[in-house]
Amino acid sequence: MSLAFTLHSTSSQCPARRGEVKTVHGTFQTPIFMPVGTQATVKAVTPEDLQTLEAQIILANTYHLFLRPGHELIRELGGLHKFMNWHGPILTDSGGFQIFSLKDLAKITEQGATFKSHLDGSKKFLSPEDTVAVQEALGSDIMMVLDTCIPYPATEKETIDATKLTSRWAKRCRDVQNQATGQLLFGIVQGGMYPQLREMAVQELLEIGFDGYALGGLSVGEPRDQMYDLTEHGAALLPRDHAKYVMGVGTPDDLVECVYRGVDMFDCVMPTRNARNGMLFTSQGRVVIKNAQYQSDPRPLDENCTCYTCRNYSRAYLRHLYTSREILASHLNTVHNLHYFVNLMTEIRQAIDEDRFVEFRKEFYDKRQV
Amino acid sequence: MSLAFTLHSTSSQCPARRGEVKTVHGTFQTPIFMPVGTQATVKAVTPEDLQTLEAQIILANTYHLFLRPGHELIRELGGLHKFMNWHGPILTDSGGFQIFSLKDLAKITEQGATFKSHLDGSKKFLSPEDTVAVQEALGSDIMMVLDTCIPYPATEKETIDATKLTSRWAKRCRDVQNQATGQLLFGIVQGGMYPQLREMAVQELLEIGFDGYALGGLSVGEPRDQMYDLTEHGAALLPRDHAKYVMGVGTPDDLVECVYRGVDMFDCVMPTRNARNGMLFTSQGRVVIKNAQYQSDPRPLDENCTCYTCRNYSRAYLRHLYTSREILASHLNTVHNLHYFVNLMTEIRQAIDEDRFVEFRKEFYDKRQV
Numbered sequence: 048m049s050l051a052f053t054l055h056s057t058s059s060q061c062p063a064r065r066g067e068v069k070t071v072h073g074t075f076q077t078p079i080f081m082p083v084g085t086q087a088t089v090k091a092v093t094p095e096d097l098q099t100l101e102a103q104i105i106l107a108n109t110y111h112l113f114l115r116p117g118h119e120l121i122r123e124l125g126g127l128h129k130f131m132n133w134h135g136p137i138l139t140d141s142g143g144f145q146i147f148s149l150k151d152l153a154k155i156t157e158q159g160a161t162f163k164s165h166l167d168g169s170k171k172f173l174s175p176e177d178t179v180a181v182q183e184a185l186g187s188d189i190m191m192v193l194d195t196c197i198p199y200p201a202t203e204k205e206t207i208d209a210t211k212l213t214s215r216w217a218k219r220c221r222d223v224q225n226q227a228t229g230q231l232l233f234g235i236v237q238g239g240m241y242p243q244l245r246e247m248a249v250q251e252l253l254e255i256g257f258d259g260y261a262l263g264g265l266s267v268g269e270p271r272d273q274m275y276d277l278t279e280h281g282a283a284l285l286p287r288d289h290a291k292y293v294m295g296v297g298t299p300d301d302l303v304e305c306v307y308r309g310v311d312m313f314d315c316v317m318p319t320r321n322a323r324n325g326m327l328f329t330s331q332g333r334v335v336i337k338n339a340q341y342q343s344d345p346r347p348l349d350e351n352c353t354c355y356t357c358r359n360y361s362r363a364y365l366r367h368l369y370t371s372r373e374i375l376a377s378h379l380n381t382v383h384n385l386h387y388f389v390n391l392m393t394e395i396r397q398a399i400d401e402d403r404f405v406e407f408r409k410e411f412y413d414k415r416q417v
Numbered sequence: 418m419s420l421a422f423t424l425h426s427t428s429s430q431c432p433a434r435r436g437e438v439k440t441v442h443g444t445f446q447t448p449i450f451m452p453v454g455t456q457a458t459v460k461a462v463t464p465e466d467l468q469t470l471e472a473q474i475i476l477a478n479t480y481h482l483f484l485r486p487g488h489e490l491i492r493e494l495g496g497l498h499k500f501m502n503w504h505g506p507i508l509t510d511s512g513g514f515q516i517f518s519l520k521d522l523a524k525i526t527e528q529g530a531t532f533k534s535h536l537d538g539s540k541k542f543l544s545p546e547d548t549v550a551v552q553e554a555l556g557s558d559i560m561m562v563l564d565t566c567i568p569y570p571a572t573e574k575e576t577i578d579a580t581k582l583t584s585r586w587a588k589r590c591r592d593v594q595n596q597a598t599g600q601l602l603f604g605i606v607q608g609g610m611y612p613q614l615r616e617m618a619v620q621e622l623l624e625i626g627f628d629g630y631a632l633g634g635l636s637v638g639e640p641r642d643q644m645y646d647l648t649e650h651g652a653a654l655l656p657r658d659h660a661k662y663v664m665g666v667g668t669p670d671d672l673v674e675c676v677y678r679g680v681d682m683f684d685c686v687m688p689t690r691n692a693r694n695g696m697l698f699t700s701q702g703r704v705v706i707k708n709a710q711y712q713s714d715p716r717p718l719d720e721n722c723t724c725y726t727c728r729n730y731s732r733a734y735l736r737h738l739y740t741s742r743e744i745l746a747s748h749l750n751t752v753h754n755l756h757y758f759v760n761l762m763t764e765i766r767q768a769i770d771e772d773r774f775v776e777f778r779k780e781f782y783d784k785r786q787v
Contacts, residue, residue, distance in 0.1 A: 091748075098460060115740070116736075120712070361500070367500075373456055373458050373462040378461075386728060
């Protein structure tokens, strides 16, 4: 049984569930969305903005912080929380996904990952043990094991090899972890698009035993229905008394659909990145703020939204800021999009608490039809 | 006598003075520094940040807002205050300086200024009457007359012609102004580098009569001492019962020196622009935050500073954000630099109130020697 996760309730009609995760820097409620703070800052907002938005936990990227400013420097300065002035829970990924994204610049061996820095081309190496040491130096609340990401599509043979390597790496991570810090360590289920290999991966990870489990290698190009099927299948295999996390997901629809299938935790750059590109989420669907139709529109982005941006600014002003390339555009858009994602999860939690999540899901789609 | 300006006290040792200016959107204390919000936003901060910083009045640029999003649109949307969500006083310049800066793209005639938009090259025209109409549409609290800027260096003949044209334009602005709005209109003293022409300009403007007076055409490339001499000379010529404003000035030293010479109001892009370029003002002098010496420096930017940035972040973190090109770098640096400028003026006002401004000025320079 995990000491970190507490299950509060489950839907009577689907695998959706309510719970909480306890960390050294506080407890957060699940299902939860984690804003991404790649380089020790959630782009375009302050930690106080995140508090106002009621973000409960954020994610930072081990790969980026390892390269710049370096984990030893962050340790010296008192850890990531103090460095970036965010005193709530932080989850760090292991860097596996970023290294995988470097493609030809990365080489995977039994020992670990050799890769070239995207910043200066210098050669770097991270073993599974190294990624734990880096995350311990950062002082994050939830650490992730180093995993090998599997390209899409991949043969069964490639997928078996990569999945088995991920399990061996997971064991090495768990073995070197310093239990005294109170930092949690989550395993990552690979297995590609093969359900039986995902079953094998879950089995191997459960034998090691982690504080929580992520479904990795999803949303990598496969059809959406396949992603949902693998999520449902994977979430059902994972133990009821541990948090279940789908990495890098996703759209508002993805959040609703994955909660429906039993997932507790999510992260994605979508709300922040899209905000900076002028793509905004509303209860009626997406708004591309540069469009001429908003030029003299005095209404807030979303008349049902209570965020700072919607309470104080018109679509016309937001369009002006965006077309004028003003920094305030990124800020106001990010505040709105993060509010949309955080608030969606609050509504989801309320719906599960009141055992009306299936109804909530239907209403969520109905609003789009308006 | 101006209904807008109230003189509270003057230094017993120099022309420095304390006062206040009353506008439709509130009263501000002088001497004052006005942060610049060129495109209806002070770059990288929110109106709430400006309130927290205790900025009392901001400046917006008529030229930029005339081109984009257009003054008629802003009027339609309820005026500039509502559009940008800043409910304190706003001063708008007339656009003269920006048009002058276009050089070969601008042509000045008796009627007004013809120029090409820097955005799309389209041909535009602004008469003195137009600039008042634009500022009335924006709904600013203090409007500026359209002036012709004089290149540096310029012959006496060129300077006379441009100065006389400015006076004729000033009259046309005053004549068409709608007195019912409560908006103030300030005249601009030209006269280039010729004290006798500045006397002539003051005389002509006083005959028309304005709510306040600006010294224009300074800080255009002349030696610093000449700028200070012309400021002292010009401020002394202007009536005691009206606000005196030096446009586009300046460095912290310039503010201290011009207050010493009797100036009440200032604006400059320096704190905000330098912030975005990583150049920060501190009580001990300037800090270039990208420098390697700050890489692992755990101290705040300025240990004597009480701003949000200095209370919460290390130099090492600010350097990391800057070198990582994070938007938060611009935000935190702008908050700090604006705090430095606003706080400098607060200290200046206190010093004048307590009739120790000359002492304050000495201490200001002494701190740099540390």
